Amino acid sequence: MGVDAKMKIWQQNVNKSPTCQHNLISSGELINLDIDIVTLQEPVINAFNQTITTNSWITVYPTMHTSNPDKTRSVLLIHAELSTDTWNQLDFPSGDVTAIQVNGTWGKLNIFNIYNDGMSNETINLLTKFHKDNHATLEGENANDAHTLWVGDFNRHHPYWDDPRDTHLFTNEAIKAAELLIKVVAEVGLEMALPGKILTHCHNVTKRWSRLDQVLLSEHSDNLLIACDTYTDQRGVNTNHLPIVTELKLAINTFTESPHPNFWNVDWPAFREVLEKKLAEVHPAQKITNQRQLDQCCVDLMQVIQSTIHEQVPVTKITLKSKRWWTKELMQLCRQAKQLGRQSYKCQSQPLHRIHLEHKEAAKRYDKTLQYTKKQHWWDWLEKAEDLDIWTASKLIAAPAMDGGKARILMLKHEVDGQESLARSNEEKSRALAKCFFPAKPEEDNA
DSSP: OEEESOEEEEEEEOTTOHHHHHHHHHSSHHHHTTOOEEEEESOOOOTTSOOOOOTTEEEEOOTTTTTOGGGOOEEEEEETTBOGGGEEEEOOSOTTEEEEEEEETTEEEEEEEEEOOTTOOHHHHHHHHHHHHTHHHHHOSOGGGEEEEEEEEOOOOOTTTSOTTOGGGOOHHHHHHHHHHHHHHHHHTEEESSOTTOOOEEOTTTOOEEOOEEEEEEGGGGGGEEEEEEOGGGOOSSOSBOOEEEEEOOOEEEOOOOOOBOGGGOOHHHHHHHHHHHHHHSOOOOOOOSHHHHHHHHHHHHHHHHHHHHHHSOBOOOOTTSOTTOOHHHHHHHHHHHHHHHHHHHTTTOTTOHHHHHHHHHHHHHHHHHHHHHHHHHHHHHHTOOHHHHHHHHHHHHSOOOOSOOOOOOOEEEEETTEEEEEOSHHHHHHHHHHHHSOOOOOOOOO
8 A cells, every 4th residue: 555645637538439548548658647537528338338448447437327328428437556445436417427536634536527518508507506415525524625626528618718819619609608617617616727728629620729628626726736738749549639637736545456376377397396395394294183283284284385376376467558459560550640649739720731631541540450450359369269268258258248447346235233324445345245244153042
């Protein structure tokens, strides 16, 4: 268990593009940049109602996802190394908002990942109502120790954050919708963390840049803000939104998982030879006559076995940040597309510049190669499958569909002294599960 002094939050609209989300999750950039939380708008939701991630992340879907997955337009990814005791999900009644509350010695941080429809104010109204109805949960006893962060795609234009020269964006209807957002933000007590005039969105047809994405932080929390800016060098493929990284001065507990022994790759003849030598070094075999001797023999045997495992069994080396089918060619194509994306962004004032077409072609080439590589990898694996692989394939087919993320035990309902209670922390969950699976020994019948 350790403590990170900073919290880094990545936000991006991926336009429901599998290639864009694979590129973001599988390339390893999020891990290299020490990102703790990823907020995605318009994420990929496949035919199994799952998104795309890896074992480095715990996926948080909107509360309404199970009942209405077609309406999910926001997803949170929490780094698996963050202690699950430090955060919990907030119940929000919309697939457009995914919310969590992060706790620490400094207080609490409420993170709302938001996709706001450009044709409706429904999400904005729901956010207003949620803050009013859940004031105690969001702020607690000391409002100064409670911080709120809104991130996402708000689909609103206003001279306050867009380029004032783009007058074609500021219709009466657009200004009216934006002013409602400004009013709600003021009521909640937020202010812009991403400075105005930083453009985040490129129109697919006109190639003009505007600002649809926002980062809004509590007014009293400005001393926690280290940095908030777009990452033009990490511009994704098949998306017209730039990623935004917000860095906060908040310490969070982290947990590094211990490596696992890989018993599939053991040299068993060598293992047996070492085990025999170690057993010979223990006291000679003798008849066990009492409990103390039995206990000592069990301890000695376990020590010898564990020592042999430590010496002879290799450690599993799995790169959690990437998919099995990720190749060096994909990495090169990815870097090439990003490099051209940076150059395209620098020429945003020249919509007809040739660099925009070059970037588009590079993104297409990367997209096609990624789709082919992924499909071909699994075909090759199935065609060359051996006996053990057949069982693995059968297990994969029979298992329920998953998003590839790391699992987390949700809050558990259980009875304590006849009353229903919620187990939230890992310690409370452990006690609840232990009580369920290992009930108290029944009293003896003395009759």
